[in-house]
Amino acid sequence: MNIRETLIQKATNVRPQAYAPYSNFAVGAALITHDGEIFTGVNFENASFGLTICAERNAIGTMVTAAQKSIKALAVATENGVSPCGACRQVMVEFAIDDYPIYIVNTTTGAVQETSVQQMLPLGFDSSQLPRDNG
Numbered sequence: 629m630n631i632r633e634t635l636i637q638k639a640t641n642v643r644p645q646a647y648a649p650y651s652n653f654a655v656g657a658a659l660i661t662h663d664g665e666i667f668t669g670v671n672f673e674n675a676s677f678g679l680t681i682c683a684e685r686n687a688i689g690t691m692v693t694a695a696q697k698s699i700k701a702l703a704v705a706t707e708n709g710v711s712p713c714g715a716c717r718q719v720m721v722e723f724a725i726d727d728y729p730i731y732i733v734n735t736t737t738g739a740v741q742e743t744s745v746q747q748m749l750p751l752g753f754d755s756s757q758l759p760r761d762n763g
């Protein structure tokens with residue numbers, strides 16, 4: 629199985645682990661690093677709604693916990709194929725060495741929309757825009 633199919637399958641398979649008692653909107657995500665390690669995540673909500681964590685950022689946090697910092701590809705699976713939120717797009721850019729593919733999976737129809745991190749956040753803010761010399 630190639631990377632695309634592996635990530636689609638893992639994002640789809642992890643999705644039922646989501647903790648989404650308020651929205652009933654389960655999301656699964658899977659990413660692979662340049663070292664070939666795969667990490668998954670699900671969304672988890674909170675009674676204080678603003679504390680909800682998206683599946684994509686959960687997977688990325690797990691990646692960082694394992695001392696990995698470069699995403700090679702990422703898949704996100706929902707029942708209707710929605711695309712990642714703005715907060716997740718910004719976090720995805722933080723761990724991009726190069727542009728990388730994003731697979732957006734509709735688990736109801738099986739349709740997969742392929743895009744990329746740069747397409748999803750054109751002109752995104754990154755560390756190259758931080759001031760280099762403050763002295």
Ligand SMILES: [Zn+2]
Nearest residue numbers: 682712713716
């Ligand atoms: Zn998000």
